[in-house]
Amino acid sequence: MHAYMKQFNKTTVLEGVDAVLSAEMDAFIYDGTVLDYLTSQDEDCRLLTVGSWYAMTGYGLAFPRNSKYLKMFNKRLLDFRENGDLERLRRYWMTGVCKPGKQEHKSSDPLALEQFLSAFLLLMAGILLAALLLFLEHLYFKYVRKHLAKTDRGGCCALISLSMGKSLTFRGAVYEAQDILKNHRCRDPICDTHLWKVKRELDISQMRCKQLEKELEAHGIKPPPPCKR
Template sequence: MATVFSRAALFLVAAASFVTAERVIRFGADPYVSDLRNRTLRVVTKAANGFVLISDVDKDGNNVTGNDRFRGFCMDLLSWMSTELGFKYEYYEVQDGQFGIYNSTSEKWNGMIGDVLYGKADMTMAPLFITSERQTAGEFTLPYYDNGMTFAMKKTASRTSNTWGFISPFQGELWAAILLTALAVGLFQGVANLATKDIDNEPQGDAQEDKDEDKETGFWEAVWQPFVALVQLGPEFLPRSSSGRLSAFFWGVGILVAISTYTANLAAFLTVRNVDNSITSAEDLVGQKEISYGTVRTYATWVSFKTSTTEPYQSLGVVMKAKEETVLVDNLQEGLDKMRQGKYALFADSAELDYHASRQPCDIQTIGRVFWQTGYGIFLPKNSKYTSEFNKVIVTAKERGVFDALDAKWIKSQECSGTDQSVLESSVIGLQDMLGVFVLVYGGMALAVIVLIGEFIHTCAQDVKKSDAHPKTLAGAAKTRLKGMFSRRNSKERSTRNNPDSNISHWP
């Protein structure tokens, strides 16, 4: 009599602990001995991402058999339960690959539910949704994983009006690098222009000087040219020196790549539309025709939609029934593929959808609140003497944080953390993406510097070969030329200031 009371008390305590999540009050001091101890249970299961993974080889590529073929949340949980209750178990995969739905025509259950009801298995161990229909056929333990229904859609980029949106295709650091590179190229071309001009063969007379002013380009005009080329206005002059032309060529290649990339990315930004922007709940799907929606035809979700008498689920079920051939899918993967093609919402277990939404390629998202919340449970035959045993150990697992640890190990993932800023942010071009272009431009400038040094030496050598009024050594010629690089420009600016009638404009 004491034993019966002890068992009943433990069951009630377990149930109370699950509902209220408060402390467990234990009655009596007699140790409780499980009816499962030393028993071997035949357990039916079904592959489900994260919860049940079935493979004939292990992670090292070795062939495995028996229980070693099965891994996942459910397997770790049952292993822990067996240690607590002292039983053994043997897994097998359900033959028809179904969770279990009642066929009103044949009046039979299929899948794992059928295997348990017809004596092939002692229990299930898989992410099996607790429903009232299944509960009438057999019985479930307390939920070992809180779950419900929700729907998911392809993640789309949201775009809002932005006055400065035209700069969005490139990151700020890339814009800064482009402008600084344009300045660097301009400064180099300005120096190259001054270093290689023939400062000795100056035309005589103010008239000739004014005539040639338009033909020669000053330092600041040369600096300005890369910025003009950047917006494709066309060059106002072409560098005279080989080094200047070489740097202009590599800068032109860089501009070509940058503008092509910017144009393509800007077009993508401007054509993005968040067509699903108004879909924030299941209610929003009712009445609209742009987005179709469905579920897996063999899931309990479909049965629930067909039998629901509450809105909006009844209306959603009516629409799914009318379009059954096009909106229902045969398995979850087919539904995910259909969803990724766009304009399709998939209803399924929230845990399954969350699993896929939190993993690469991070292109889907669950939407709205979770509804029809019950959870996953272990299914057993009606009036099973093991139900209370499992209820007790499920409560114990909750108290010890077993489920949280397994959830973190098998279900939750950080792969997609930080991607909720929208898909657009991932398509913004950064400096790292264009690094090769800058390597090309600056590599070309380095080559142009070598050419410029050669040109300068060659020009100085020509100065030495001239009349006696010129330097007699290469070093002297180089010194004279370096001193005179800016002298002519300065003298022309003074001449212009002294001649207010001059029509010649100069860069400041």
């Protein structure tokens, strides 16, 4: 197909249009915007654009690197497109005497929701991921963490728990309580929340101490003095 069409190539657009007008060629394929303009300016109305556009891309303006006019042009073009000025200009300049009533929207319709669909999908994916992580964190602190406090020996689980602001060990809970009482004395509800959190840590640590005492007694070893709150 390319080899067949190559013999009809023309150097300029006007040569291609003249070839169609003189019946040398049956059709001339070129940029749709240019052809629409030339068709609308044909005084005898012998030209006609047919078919639908494909591979639609916008025109661009080149600026030097770090040009001070780049942001101003981008903002102005976006404003023109959002309020439909580009479409009005197209209809004014591209609609000639041959098609004065043509009001088709082709290349510069105002921005629509479909053009931002990918951004909204990405936002929804982020929200769903955040909700999933929040749910997993809730499950960890409500169901999993108390079992880790009984089985972990200060290894990687304790390290992960510390990085999340929660200690699995008795010593870590005590240090955390001392830090809060020393540096965060206030009447703010946040302080009460921290104190409640540390008390819960201490309760879990006390349960661990009692469990260790029972294990020592089961092996015939006298446990040290009982843990006190």
